[in-house]
Each structure stands twice: as C-alpha cells, then as structure tokens.
Amino acid sequence: MAGNSDPLTPRAKLAVTAGKAVAAASRAAGRGSGSVIGGKVALRLDPDLLARLAQNLDVILVSATNGKTTTTRLIAEALRAAGPVVSNALGANMPAGITSALAGGSDAKFGVIEVDEKYLAGVARDTDPKCIALLNLSRDQLDRAAETRMLAENWREGLAGSKAVVIANCDDPLVVWAASSSPNVVWVAAGQMWKDDAWSCPSCGGVMQRPGDDWYCGECGFRRPTPSWALSGDHVLDPHGSAWPIHLQLPGRANKANAASSAAVAAVFGVPPQVALERMYQVQAVAGRYDVVQFQNRDLRLLLAKNPAGWLETFSLIDPPPAPVILSVNARGADGTDTSWLWDVDYTRLTGHPIFVLGDRKLDLAVRLEVAGQHFQVCENLDQAVQLCPPGRIEVIANYTAFQDLRRRVGN
Template sequence: MVRAQLATALVRTAARLSRMTGRGDGSVIGGRIGLAVEPRLLTVLARGRQVALVSGTNGKTTTTRLLTAALGTLGPVASNSYGANMPTGHTTALAQSPNAQHAVLEVDEHYLRTVLAETRPRVVALLNLSRDQLDRAMEVGMLADRWREVLGALGQQAATPGAEPTQVVANCDDPLVTWAASAAPQVVWVAAGQRWQEDSWVCPQCGAHLKREGVDWACPGCDLRRPQPSWWLADDDTVAGPDGIRQPVTLQLPGRVNRANAVTALAAAALFGVRPADAAPRLAEVASIAGRYATVERDGRSIRLLLAKNPAGWLEAFDMVDRISPAGAPPPPVLLSINARVVDGLDTSWLYDVDYASLRGHRVLVTGDRRYDLAVRLEVNEVPFEVVDAFTDALAAVPPGRLEVIANYTAFQDIRAELGRAN
C-alpha cells in the first residue's frame, strides 16, 4: 500500500513537471514512472470505482468524451481525455482524479485484454474494427479473434462470488465486432453504422461471403447475423432505446458518425443508471475533442480541423466536409495532410483503400511529409490537386473564408502547433 501511494504521488509529480516544461500533457510519462515503481498500480487505482472502457479502431476518443460528459451527471469522472489509451495513460488518469467514483477510459484495441483484467470494468463499449497501421499492428480478423477470446472469459468472471458482471455495449452493424462481442454473457446491441465495409465481406466465423440487404447482414453458411439493436438513431436528431425511449439529441460535433457515437454513449451511460434525458444536454456541450472538429480563425480564414488516421476515418471525414456555399460561390477548399511517422504507421499503401472522388469540385491542396504519395493517389482517382510544402503555404494560397483540413495523427498535431494548439 505504501508503494502504491508513493507511485501515485510520482505519477502526479511527473505529469505536472511534463506540462510545466512544455514536453507534453504528462499522460504517458506519469503512468510509466508509476508502473515502474508499482506494477499493479492500475489495478490498485481502479479498485472500488465504476469503470467504463471504450475501444475500437475509430471513434474511441470522441465516444470516451461523450460518455464522460454523460456520467458527469453522477459526479466527478476520471478519464484519459487526451487520448493516451494504453495502461500508462489509464494509470495517470486515475491517479490525477483520486476522488472520482466513475472512470471512462479509452483503450487501444490491442490492449483491451490487459486493461479488462486490471480494471474489472462495469461496462465495455466496442465501436468498430477496421484495418489500421498494418505495418505495426495485427490483421483485423486476428484482432477480432483476440477480442472474442477475452470477452468470452467474462462469463467466468461473472461466476466468481461477489464479482459484478461486466456488460458489453457493441455495434451490431459491424460483423467483426458482433462476432467478437457475441461471446460475452451480457451484450447491449447498438446500431452505430458501418460506412466502411471493406474489412467485413467475409464471415469471421465460417469464412462464407456475408450477404447484405440495407442495414441487415447475415452469413449464409452459419448462424452469424446482425442482432436486433436495443439502441439506434430513429432519425438524425432522435435516439431510440428500450422501453420506448425517444430522446432528442443535438450535437455540436459534425457528421453522422458522431451521432452514432452519441447513441453508444447514451446506451453505456444507461447501464450506470443515467437517464438519456439527463445525459443529452451534457452531450450537447461537447464542441471539440483535443482539437478535433475545432474551428480556428486565422488571417481571415475559418479553419476547421478534422482528424482521420485510416481508411474508415477518412471516409467519415469526407462526409463532414462542408459542401454548402453562398449562391454562386465554389465549395470551400480542402487541405489534406499526410505524414508516415512511427505513430502514424510507416506504410502509406492504405491511401489506395480510400476513394477521394467525393472531393471533386473542391479546390484540393496536399501537404505533409508524404504529400507526394497522396498526390499520386489523387492523380489515379482523377481529383485535381495542388501540392504545397507546408500548412502556412496552404493558408497563403487560399482566399479568406472557410478551409477544411483533414490530417492524419502527426500531421494533425503539426497543424495544431502552427495554430497555437487550438482547443
């Protein structure tokens, strides 16, 4: 116990020093030091709390923020709000909020097994599984298999005397998530959508070609099929739930994908006893998450920042691009920025999985470390473009007015730095 107390104090001190010296928000270094002193620190800090985990390839940070807002109706909530989604970040988040009885933790999909075991969560929300950084991460079908194994073990946990069962909230529109989550003893199904379907043409259970009809999908070779959802979007502004729930939800965040993230957040919050009517106003207050969706005014330009890290994310970002302009004016220009540093994944071949045709009609500018890779892809897709060397060159090249920016992870952080760490 003394070691855990010392480790917790070191976590807070290291995180604070990191922020003071401008080296970062301290989420990683604090947890790394704390876990070095007490390897079981995450387990110790999670003990006695009501924990929710949020995992998936896309939408983790946003859904975590929305669920944190919803659970805020119950009191203080600990959360790794800056997206440090491995055990070091979880440890720091819990250490910095010692009095919070609830915690919402974004979890890297490859660490779900570890964090499940160490935090014994009340709820696990599963969003989607799609290809992402294959040069340094396992193939998505293998990851679904790992998830299925760990979620199946929740039944053994529930059988332990005195243990509170973990409930799973899962996206029934994603066949990989459905297959993985169906091994869990208790599942609440959410219709969160699946715009990107290129990773789920084949049944993960038997290998047959999945049949799709509208939102429904089913395997002709086995019993795997889309479950009936308990929560869904009744229309663009209304969430439907069990027992006849019809809850209007108005978000500041753009795009259908974020309305779907809100459905998942409301479903997970309900398992903690939070009424949708109480949670919805809290969700409406969320305007930006670590700079994502922020709009920044600079030199007469209104710049909106969108983060997209893989094909599924880019497809959703294109859906958010503003296509409405004053009468007679062209749609706003779009700046695409691509890097391929370690945290982005070094392989840029995934650019060919993305269809950029929806950007035709916009003035498209390209920058980032791997701008020429993207330029070749746009040429193949017959999307006219201009290459610029830096974000500041793009600003100088476009007239005053709106500018949509879509960037992958480190490119996004570079642009935020240029704009003074917007929001």
C-alpha cells in the same frame, strides 16, 4: 488515492507521487502532458497500480478503431449527472496513460477510459470494468496493428465470460463476433459506412450477405443481432421504443452514432437518455478535433482522419464544393509508417473542391489524387496552402501526427 474506503498501499502511494513528479517535470520541459512517462514510472514502481487505482471506481472502457476519444468524452459528460468522473480525456489510451489518468481522480465515482484496441483485453483484466463499449473495427496502422480479424479474436478471447455489460455496435460484424463471447451484451444499431473490412464471415470465413442494413453469413448462420438501442436520423431509440433527440455541437453522422452508444452506456448506470443526451451538448471539440480556428484572417476547421473508415466519415462532414480542402498526411510512428491505406480511400468524393496537399508524405498523397483524377496543388506548409486557397472557410483534414503539427502551427 483511489477512494477513502480502501487506501492505497505505501508502495502504491509512492508510485503515484513519483509518477506525478515525473509528469510535471516532462510538462515543464515542454514535452507534452507527461501522462505517458509518468504512468510508465508509476507502473515500474508498482506493477499492480492500475488495478489498485480502479478498485473503487465504476470503470467504463471504450475501444474502437475510430471514435473512441469522442465517445469517451460523451460518456464522461453524461455520467457526470450521476457522480464525479475521472477520464483519460486527452487520448493517452495505453496502460501508462490510463494509470496516469486514474491517479488524478481521488474523489471519482466513475472511471471512463479510452483503450487502444490492442490493449483492451489486458486493461479489462486489470480494471474489472462494469461496462465496455465496442464501437467498430477496421484497418489502421497496417505496419503495426494486427489484421482486423485477429484484433476481433483478441477481444473475443479477452472478454469471454466478462462480468461487464458490453455495449456493442450490431452493424459491425467484427464487433458482433468479438462481443458474442460475453454473457451480457446490449446491442446498439449505430450504423457502419465503411464495410470493406467485413466481407468475409469472422466466424467461418464464408462470404457475408448484406441485404440493406442487415447482414448474415450464408454458410454458418452468423447474423446481425436485434438491437435494443438504435440511431434513427437525429434521434436515439431506446429499448422501450421512445425516440430521444440528439443535441450535439459535434458534426456528422458518426458523432450521432457515438451519442447513441454513449446513451446506452449511461443507461447502464441509471442516467436516463434525455439527461445523457442533453449533457452531451456541452462537448464542442475533442482534443482540437472539429475546432474552427482563425489563422491568417481565415476560418480553418480542423478534422482528424486516420484511416480509410475515418476519411469516409470525414468526407461526409465537409462543406459542399467549391469549399477549399487542405489534406495533410504523415507516416511517423504514431500514424503507422505504411501509407498503402491511401489507396483504400475514395478521393473522388472531393471532386469539385480545390485541394491543397502537405505533410511528410505529400507526394504519396499527390500520386493517389492524380490517379483519382483530382485537381490539386502540392504545398510546402500550411501557411502557403492557406494563402493559395480561395476565399471562404477552409476544411483541413489530417492524420494523427499531421493533425498535431497543424494544431501547433495555428496555436490550438
């Protein structure tokens, strides 16, 4: 049920019940959470189910190339100060997974939903969100995802005239261009380390000028908007100029940026920055990311990096040399099968670290590291890599399915 004031139709109730039964059977068979298959069955029985489930919720959508799962968790924690929350916390972010998540939230006030970039326009159409957070766009899954400007265009067209308050990162030109079709945008200066997908103007194709932290197109005048909220060191600056300390257990600049955007979202629903930021401290790890686990009498910190922008942020998190680093890369369906993105990652940042390489595409990674002048050893599996590592905490960086493989091996 989506709420007592507007009960679901008999067909919708049947769809929810059938979806939950299929999900439970999938879990019992050891095939994961079952949320995706359950949602697919439910949507097959009632194609309008997602819209029905969303109709009594204040829906918040979160989309980006990097940081959506973490930001969704941070927003959900902040909004619990204002009422019960239902969320797809495990990252099943396409319509089937989203439907499954909402079906489990009968008493919720807020639906905080992570959405895959390619599905944002459709999910926004179905769920009538009150708020949409747009964090960044960069190259990812090159064999499947459209070129980044096409994704931005999809967002721009899909969100044109939306009634939602759009919380958007003003430091990413692609996000700004996508959000500019919306009548109600709140700009957040969340920063952007990776700039290699925004050298040409998304509006006219001209060359972007980037003096300092600013950016503008010298040809058409498209430029960085003035932010209402900003990340400033370890603080969030609100629209009144007050600085609020960021309290996080999650590491790194990127997570402070996620917290700044999350505070801006929470404020839309009346949760003050101080309350929102204090509640975000509860988040220790997100679907295994940032967890430190014991394995073979060693401490392994598990870090997820799926694309060049993500690897760049992750390199800024790791302990300084000579901390050992294990890198694992796969190229399965969920990762994207094209590994040419490895050549966009600056692996010279690992100079001085002992490096150990594994995963389905360890040889692709080895060639890339060789060209970057790095010293490394290719390993058959995690056990061998850990045994070869010198003493001390081990930083383990993996892309999507490689990360899932590692979690299974360490029992996380």
